[in-house]
Amino acid sequence: MTTDITASFSFTLDQPSDVLLQFEAAAIPEQHIIESHCSIGEADHIARIPAQDDIGERIWLHADGRFDIEYRASVEVRRRLDDLATLNRLEPHELPGEAVQYLFDSRYCPASQFQPFVNAEFGQLSGGQLVLAMQDWINQRFTYEPGSSTPQTTALDSFVERRGICRDFTHVMITLARAAAIPARYLSVYDPGVNPPDFHAVAEVFLADPEIPGGGVWHIIDATRMADPATTVKIGVGRDAADVSFMTTFGYAHFQAKEVLVTARN
């Protein structure tokens, strides 16, 4: 499948400021960038740095005044789409170094507090079936309700409030998975099936690779069920929303406008 992205963003800086951006499709094996075009306005300084886990890049700007960014890309998505129900987990002691950090508590995902709940509710399940049961559990109980959460809302809040946006669904998904010793990370994506299609958040869990003994593979899991892993384009990953922001400003910025169109074709 090929996913086409057309995006434009505008913002204004009141004084010379540093801005960190992350909005491009990541150039990684599972998604081939057929073509892309990125035009960033005038800046004193533009630098690209590798983003977390070397998935995608972040862009540093030092700039002033109004900024208009145009981004277009066509991305061929060719990731493995295993049936999660058939996948085992890796035992904790089999986890490689890269996955271990995604077992720990993070800003919005205080996973260790959730162990008694996860044991009681899902204790008899394991691996991909456990992950799917967690996705069901959230999806059946939570309401997607824009405006019901704030940037301070944690998975602890969302778990009792049972509503939120994709960010909140994903924080609860990550938290439950980690509480069951399954590494889970936060993914910012473009997906044609989501409305709005930009900067949707989904979780990724690390499960056993059925083909390589002791090996593991990251799999997308969306507790909102709005994204389709066959067309999802990854922008970047992190522990949780604290790590994967479209724009972080060191100074004062006014966000002006955003327009994003994402479509899929065979």
Add this chain to the structure above:
Amino acid sequence: MTTDITASFSFTLDQPSDVLLQFEAAAIPEQHIIESHCSIGEADHIARIPAQDDIGERIWLHADGRFDIEYRASVEVRRRLDDLATLNRLEPHELPGEAVQYLFDSRYCPASQFQPFVNAEFGQLSGGQLVLAMQDWINQRFTYEPGSSTPQTTALDSFVERRGICRDFTHVMITLARAAAIPARYLSVYDPGVNPPDFHAVAEVFLADPEIPGGGVWHIIDATRMADPATTVKIGVGRDAADVSFMTTFGYAHFQAKEVLVTARN
């Protein structure tokens, strides 16, 4: 300087469990492991994996019953000991990918909330002088008080409670530095000057390298002022205490005993 470490730990597992350990001096350029000996008891499975930022290793065990770990090491510490007061900061847009994650909010360090305070209190300072002023600010106002904090205590709590242990002092130090756009991470260390000498926590901040334009160096800063960077031996790093635990058990463990002796010699 050479730091000698002798440590023994015992714990008992009620059933076959996975355990993640991190207690050895990290083999990194700034500290040369002259010799070391590590004896871990019987286990079905022992695996070493690289720890965060490739600083040190974590050890996975799958084991049962009683466990006795003996660890001895002699470490020659030869890190750069710049006078922080002379060091500049890197502008945010100069920061490399490896340092950027240490700008973000983490489990115990909600740095973005502290920006107004940091601007008001330290706005006129920069770089190493800013970091030293933050260390002073904490050190003069906080009381080291074992038992006054819990594993849930965040930098937000400690900031008003003005007391805690090394973990809490360090969380506030990290939080203030990040709020000023200086990357800061959490470091678990052995240090002969600290009582007890094991698993002391200090912060590390990323400042400009005076010798390499655009380059940066991590520097130890201890808000408790108990550690001496000339003798401090690094075990591991992380975003905050959530990432750097001596022992994480996936199952049920009873901690039995711990005995650690750390001394320095020229």
Add this chain to the structure above:
Amino acid sequence: MTTDITASFSFTLDQPSDVLLQFEAAAIPEQHIIESHCSIGEADHIARIPAQDDIGERIWLHADGRFDIEYRASVEVRRRLDDLATLNRLEPHELPGEAVQYLFDSRYCPASQFQPFVNAEFGQLSGGQLVLAMQDWINQRFTYEPGSSTPQTTALDSFVERRGICRDFTHVMITLARAAAIPARYLSVYDPGVNPPDFHAVAEVFLADPEIPGGGVWHIIDATRMADPATTVKIGVGRDAADVSFMTTFGYAHFQAKEVLVTARN
């Protein structure tokens, strides 16, 4: 001074619901209701109950559909306006039962955590001078910034974020006073000098009555400095914002419109 209030509120209930309202000037000795008119729409059930500390009333409605409330009042304010700087505190052991509950931690005011800060920052002051110093401290450091806080924001958050609306300024004021063992409560008021003039929040502190040995008097203190106690009309009191809401709905309500005009005359 006489304060004139004209207010209208509209809301719509989707189904028969219970609503708790509190918006009228309290009939208490310090403010004489010269005249008032309150028209509430059609309801199956309207009941007035005494509000907290017998200051003002709350109105229970059981109703359905659209609701329009019109309220007009002229209130002669004649409260004591002592110079706070001249007032002593009551020693804790002198406090009467009615004031003691206002020493304790409440939903948004975790005062006990702030004792070390309050001792360090204000330890040499006492009574009204202490309260005025706390008002100054907040007023000089905090920015009044609508939209910067949420209904979940506590005094702990506001204390580091140093911004908020009247609710947040007042929560910090209450928290600091309680941490110094001065009873403090939350007050919802009309005040002509405030924009918008409706449902402004201020604190009240309990200090020694210079005329009655062992007696105490509640005094208004506004950390935003927008209200003038000579014209402030009290609606109701509580531990914090959790207790004093203009409207609490048990069911689903849509708020339609609110228009309030408050003026003062001699």
Add this chain to the structure above:
Amino acid sequence: MTTDITASFSFTLDQPSDVLLQFEAAAIPEQHIIESHCSIGEADHIARIPAQDDIGERIWLHADGRFDIEYRASVEVRRRLDDLATLNRLEPHELPGEAVQYLFDSRYCPASQFQPFVNAEFGQLSGGQLVLAMQDWINQRFTYEPGSSTPQTTALDSFVERRGICRDFTHVMITLARAAAIPARYLSVYDPGVNPPDFHAVAEVFLADPEIPGGGVWHIIDATRMADPATTVKIGVGRDAADVSFMTTFGYAHFQAKEVLVTARN
């Protein structure tokens, strides 16, 4: 039933300090104090003040040095012991002023966040049956585990951690009841069936009086199921644990010893 209480407490004050105590059986109609003896050591100042809702008294001391309190009481418990399953709730709009404050969020009981959960889990139940279902829900899922919670632990924490002491069970019970618009308060009690028998915490909920139309009665409900309302002796009530402390010190106290014996007889 008659409950006999013998209690002794000792503490030491380092300097002249104010202390607020609440440890006596409340003299209220539902529990007749057959006899009682209270000996408090030497103090400059001893004053009794009515406690919250006029249930019991608090004692203010101003004192220095070592303090030994001896308290003995025989209390005939004769409260109504309705079968909760038969009791209706009062509609919110029927609630009297005294009960309304117990609908609101408090320090440890952020009830409004729990409404979606309570509606989903218990939406089809009402009144006493709802309260009993909540008691069951907690009792079946939670583990009584001394040391697993701290004085900062809220009902939000306990709800996911699913363990705690009587204080935590009671906070969750109160929170769920309030989220269903049933007034609920925190009760500190002596009860012979509890180990240790002193300062046990239970909840009280306000339900319809079957004998008086529109009237309500408070009923004890213990999510730990350790207390028996037929022998429980009430000490005091509050919004949550923040309000009902055995001892609050304004200054520095060392707690020395506590010995309590509570027995029941017919």
